[in-house]
Amino acid sequence: MQLDFTPAAVLFDMDGLMLDSESAVMQCWIEAAAAHGKTLDEELLHAMVGLHEKLCFALLCQRMPEEEVWTLARATDALYHERVEAGLPLKPGIRSLLEWLDELGIPKAVATSTRRDRAEHKLTQSGLIKHFPVVITGSDIEHPKPAPDIYLLAAKTLQVDPQHCLVLEDSEPGVRAALAAGMTPIQVPDMKAPSAEVRALGHRIVGSLSEAQQLLRPILAPWS
Known part of the structure; x- marks a missing residue:
């Protein structure tokens, strides 16, 4: 066409x-959640694809207390930083x-x-x-x-x-x-x-x- x-x-x-990078971000969220005894369902993770971090934060706050979201966000950010430094394909x-x-x-x-x-x-x-x-x-x-x-x-x-x-x-x-x-x-x-x-x-x-x-x-x- x-x-x-x-x-x-x-x-x-x-x-x-x-x-x-999207798959890397998603994997970081999964690993961060698991490390804190949480599970993020696939529907939620896919809903976050392409969204600004503020909108992702708001989505997560619908599922858990804001303090827990901050904890997961910081852990995810640290994991993702490691992947960025290693080089994203x-x-x-x-x-x-x-x-x-x-x-x-x-x-x-x-x-x-x-x-x-x-x-x-x-x-x-x-x-x-x-x-x-x-x-x-x-x-x-x-x-x-x-x-x-x-x-x-x-x-x-x-x-x-x-x-x-x-x-x-x-x-x-x-x-x-x-x-x-x-x-x-x-x-x-x-x-x-x-x-x-x-x-x-x-x-x-x-x-x-x-x-x-x-x-x-x-x-x-x-x-x-």
Whole structure:
């Protein structure tokens, strides 16, 4: 299914799209809970995928006292820090896609719910930071995804009209944020398959970043 417009900029989510980090986060929550005699069910863990940490915290507070949530959050953060330092794997196809967009001179930005210090550290450690002159994080906006704020700020910073922006996302909150910003999303699902409700939004869904690149070739570089 070919795109029906030529994007002037491409905006990228980070966790679960470029970095194979969502599974690591989920495992850290499971290990932290087990260490404190708790169990987090799969439905809850999947509901947290793609959400800002404040929204994840609120979800957990519906299941247990806030003090216990803080304890688990600190333990999870410590475990996840170890995994980040050890190096998070890149999602297949991301280097090829970014290098190709660099060759074409397409403006790019990261728009991630992760707080700035952690986001910049991950991008630097993974070697991806060099591809992004603009990095917008959860620290820069008041309302996280699925609100459109983060994508609107990214477009404003790049000085590109939102309707001319293409968004690559893995999660439902990210897709909804992109649509609310008036942008065109392509979803590359990670751990959570799109529900019927999400599919009904009518956006494009592909199986990998390589498929996303193939979708872009006819309009960005028809000669390639």
